[in-house]
Amino acid sequence: MSTAELVNIPNKEGYFGEYGGVFLPPELQKIMEEITAEYNAIRESSEFQQELKSLYQHYVGRPSPIFFAESLTKKTGGAKIYFKREDLNHTGAHKINHCLGEVLLAKKMGKKKVIAETGAGQHGVALATAAALLGLECDIYMGEVDIKKEHPNVIRMKILGAKVVPVQSGLKTLKEAVDEAFTAYVQDPVTQLYAIGSVVGPHPFPMMVRDFQSVVGYEAREQFREMTGGKPDHLVACVGGGSNAIGLFTAFLEDEDIKIYGVEPSGLSFKPGEHAATMTLGTTGVIHGFKSYLLQDEEGNPLPVYSVASGLDYPGVGPEHSYLKDIGRIKYETITDKEAIDAFFELSRVEGIIPALESAHAVSYAVKLAASLPADESILVNLSGRGDKDIDYVTAKYGKDYGVIDQ
Numbered sequence: 001m002s003t004a005e006l007v008n009i010p011n012k013e014g015y016f017g018e019y020g021g022v023f024l025p026p027e028l029q030k031i032m033e034e035i036t037a038e039y040n041a042i043r044e045s046s047e048f049q050q051e052l053k054s055l056y057q058h059y060v061g062r063p064s065p066i067f068f069a070e071s072l073t074k075k076t077g078g079a080k081i082y083f084k085r086e087d088l089n090h091t092g093a094h095k096i097n098h099c100l101g102e103v104l105l106a107k108k109m110g111k112k113k114v115i116a117e118t119g120a121g122q123h124g125v126a127l128a129t130a131a132a133l134l135g136l137e138c139d140i141y142m143g144e145v146d147i148k149k150e151h152p153n154v155i156r157m158k159i160l161g162a163k164v165v166p167v168q169s170g171l172k173t174l175k176e177a178v179d180e181a182f183t184a185y186v187q188d189p190v191t192q193l194y195a196i197g198s199v200v201g202p203h204p205f206p207m208m209v210r211d212f213q214s215v216v217g218y219e220a221r222e223q224f225r226e227m228t229g230g231k232p233d234h235l236v237a238c239v240g241g242g243s244n245a246i247g248l249f250t251a252f253l254e255d256e257d258i259k260i261y262g263v264e265p266s267g268l269s270f271k272p273g274e275h276a277a278t279m280t281l282g283t284t285g286v287i288h289g290f291k292s293y294l295l296q297d298e299e300g301n302p303l304p305v306y307s308v309a310s311g312l313d314y315p316g317v318g319p320e321h322s323y324l325k326d327i328g329r330i331k332y333e334t335i336t337d338k339e340a341i342d343a344f345f346e347l348s349r350v351e352g353i354i355p356a357l358e359s360a361h362a363v364s365y366a367v368k369l370a371a372s373l374p375a376d377e378s379i380l381v382n383l384s385g386r387g388d389k390d391i392d393y394v395t396a397k398y399g400k401d402y403g404v405i406d407q
C-alpha cells in the first residue's frame with residue numbers, strides 16, 4: 001500500500017485494517033454514530049481548530065521544546081538522543097492535549113458534563129483540569145482500591161471541582177470503573193460526553209484522540225528540522241493505550257526511511273499477570289467496544305496486567321497500533337520494571353530531568369538502541385510526562401538501592 005493511505009485511516013466504519021470498529025449494543029452504536037458525525041463536522045471548522053490551537057499555546061504552553069540530551073548521548077555512545085518535552089506541559093504530561101480537545105468538543109456539542117474512568121488518576125486529573133477551564137461538570141469513576149492508592153490525584157480532582165465517584169463492584173479497580181462509567185453514560189448520553197483517555201474504545205475515539213495528540217509529532221518535525229536541518233532516523237515512545245506514541249508517530253508515518261519503535265512494559269516477567277506486553281504476547285479480540293490485540297484468556301476475558309508504570313498496565317492497545325504492527329510499519333519492543341527504574345534514575349542524574357515511569361520505558365529502550373547505532377544517526381523520544389507523581393512510590397520501593405534513603 002502507499003504510505004499516503006496510512007494517515008487517512010481509519011475507514012468510515014472506524015476500521016484500521018481489521019482493527020477498531022464499534023462493538024457495542026445498538027443503543028450505544030447510535031450514540032457513537034452521532035459523536036462521529038458531530039466530530040467530523042467540528043474538526044473541519046476553523047473556529048474549533050483556532051480555539052484548540054490557542055489553548056495549546058496559551059494554556060498548555062505549546063509548542064513543548066525539543067532537547068538534545070548531549071550528556072546522555074556522550075555517556076551512552078552511539079546515536080544522538082533527543083527528547084520531545086511533553087513533560088513540560090501544564091499538568092505534566094501529554095494527556096492534556098486530548099482532554100482539551102474532547103472537552104472543547106463536548107462544549108461545542110452543547111453537553112453539560114464530561115465523564116470518564118480513571119485508574120491511577122492521570123486521565124482524571126487532566127480531564128478535570130480541562131473541564132474546570134471550559135466550564136463543564138466532570139464526573140470521574142474510580143475503583144475504591146485505586147482511590148486509596150492514588151490519594152494525591154483524588155485530592156487534585158476534587159480541588160479542580162470534579163466529582164470522584166467511588167466504584168465498589170468486583171475488584172474495585174479500572175475495569176469496574178469503566179463498566180460503571182459506561183452505565184452512567186448510557187443513562188444520559190444527551191447531556192454528557194464520555195471522554196476516553198487514550199487512542200482506544202469504539203470509533204470515533206481512536207481517530208479523535210489521535211488527531212488531538214498528533215500536534216506532538218507535527219511540532220517535533222518542524223522543530224527537529226530547525227535544530228538539525230534534517231529528520232530524525234528513529235522514533236521511540238512508550239505504549240499503554242498508545243496515545244502519546246501515535247501522537248509523535250503520525251507526522252512521520254509516510255517517511256519510510258524513519259524507523260519507529262513502540263515500547264511496552266514486560267514488568268516482572270512474561271508470565272500472565274506480571275506484564276502488559278499486549279503487542280508482543282497478545283491475540284486478536286474485542287475489549288471495551290473495539291477490536292485489537294489483547295491479553296486475554298481462552299474465553300476472551302481480559303487477563304490481569306501489571307507494570308511499575310500504572311499508565312501502561314492496560315490489557316488492550318489502540319487499534320491503529322495493531323494495524324501498524326501487522327503491516328510492519330512499527331516495531332514493538334519491551335522494557336522491564338528494573339530497566340525502567342534504571343532509566344528513571346539515569347535521566348534524572350545525567351540530564352536533570354525526572355521522567356514519568358511510563359516515559360522511562362521509552363528512555364530505557366532509546367538508550368539501548370543508541371548504543372547499537374553509529375554517532376551520525378539520531379533518535380527522537382517522546383518524553384510523555386514528568387515523574388513528580390512517581391517519586392514517593394519510587395523512593396519507598398527503590399530508594400535504598402539508588403541512594404535516595406539511607407540503608
Ligand SMILES: *Cc1c(COP(=O)(O)O)cnc(C)c1O
Pocket residue numbers: 093094095122197198199238239240241242243244245311312356358359384385386
Ligand atoms: C497515561 C500515560 C501514558 C500511557 O498512555 P498512552 O495513551 O499510551 O500514551 C504514558 N505516559 C504518561 C506520562 C502517562 O500519563
